[in-house]
Amino acid sequence: MFGILQPCRHVLDDLRDEWRAHMCGLCLSLRDGHGQAARLTTNTDAVMVSVLTAAQRDASAITRTAGPCAFRSMRRADVVTSTDPGIRLATSASLTLATAKANDVVAEQRLALAPAAPARGHAARATGRALHRKATRTGDVLDVTNVLTSLDRQTDLESTSSDLDALTGPTADACVTVFSSSADLADVPDNRQALADIGSEYGRLAHLLDAIDDRADDDAGGAFNPLTATRTSDTEALARAQLSADRIAERYRDLVLHDDRLLKALLIDGIAQAVRRRRRAGERREIAAIGAGRQTWPPHPPADWPGGTPYPPPFPPDRSWYRRILPFTGVTFCGPALCTDHWNHCSDKYKAPLADCGDCCDCCDCP
Structure with a gap:
């Protein structure tokens, strides 16, 4: 109760x-x-x-x-x-x-x-x-x-x-x-x-x-x-x-x-x-913790990555605004941000999907 x-x-x-x-x-x-x-x-x-x-x-x-x-x-x-x-x-x-x-x-x-x-x-x-x-x-x-x-x-x-x-x-x-x-x-x-x-x-x-x-x-x-x-x-x-x-x-x-x-x-x-x-x-x-701790894409280094060596981010952090906003727009409006784990190009963080279709029923995430 x-x-x-x-x-x-x-x-x-x-x-x-x-x-x-x-x-x-x-x-x-x-x-x-x-x-x-x-x-x-x-x-x-x-x-x-x-x-x-x-x-x-x-x-x-x-x-x-x-x-x-x-x-x-x-x-x-x-x-x-x-x-x-x-x-x-x-x-x-x-x-x-x-x-x-x-x-x-x-x-x-x-x-x-x-x-x-x-x-x-x-x-x-x-x-x-x-x-x-x-x-x-x-x-x-x-x-x-x-x-x-x-x-x-x-x-x-x-x-x-x-x-x-x-x-x-x-x-x-x-x-x-x-x-x-x-x-x-x-x-x-x-x-x-x-x-x-x-x-x-x-x-x-x-x-x-x-x-x-x-x-x-x-x-x-x-x-x-x-x-x-x-x-x-x-x-x-x-x-x-x-x-x-x-x-x-x-x-x-x-x-x-x-x-x-x-x-x-x-x-x-x-x-x-x-x-x-x-x-x-x-x-x-867990995904949020991975993103906060690694700030990398993919969330885990490749199997052959040397141990103890920092895994670099996939994009330079000082890139210009349009090099951030264009990939961000594509990821957000073309599906990956909605349905899958993805890299946020504006914040340079690994993010969970914005919608989780399995949380409530087969077709939606009801409030």
Whole structure:
């Protein structure tokens, strides 16, 4: 539940209205039941929980027409009502996980796992208490206490354990509770074990991807990061995440579902896209590091280049402006800069392609 799912509008295609109905339904449920500020806890992973519940039910989700909203360009839209089981579960999950996040900030300050920030700690403590009260009011659809108990173990493990599986365990346990609760609400008990397995793998995957995203900032600020603490490279973390994604796809086939087109686009395709996005971001960072370190073309010297001898740049650095701009124009407008790794003639640096067609779907790099 870290907001790792970012559905591509081209993959959603004719499912976009259904996706928006669940997303806006969750946002409005948080507003109507818990105040305007609660809408800040809305995230795409919680929306997926609503879609997951709906996919298991034979009856269609009940919708209503919502008024204009700035996030919909001041247009009306059909949204899933706040009484729908999936929306109720998503609402409870959003508030519960936001509470856990606030509690984690407080615990990190207490155990010195993050740079000292008293004001941030006090704000997180007050926010956590308010969110906990709101989450408790939704406890009829989700075992809030069980989820928070699982996630509260996280900080203690961070101060004592150096095992990556142990560090991702609390998130896995919390997601098991959330995912399996959807089977109870949909009244499909046969799905409970498969969803528990999917939730466990999803929790580990989300924790790993979140750690990859935060690693640079955590290392720079002196905050705890599970990958740094366990000396796990991003490549190894992505390999673990890919294994979890494969297991989720395998167990997904065991679920009893009705119309699962939107769920598959969000969960299966969304997870694959999330892993792929981090892998390609890592490749771009490596290319940028090569370019910054070598400033040469090609990025590696030929095999027969004498060891210890500087590899010269392919073009003289003091060449005139038109000798820079003409090759730059050709590389930029004739394709290489768009689709392949290339030499930037203006900056004399090795660059990654400007567009990465595999990052989102087969034809584009969607925002």
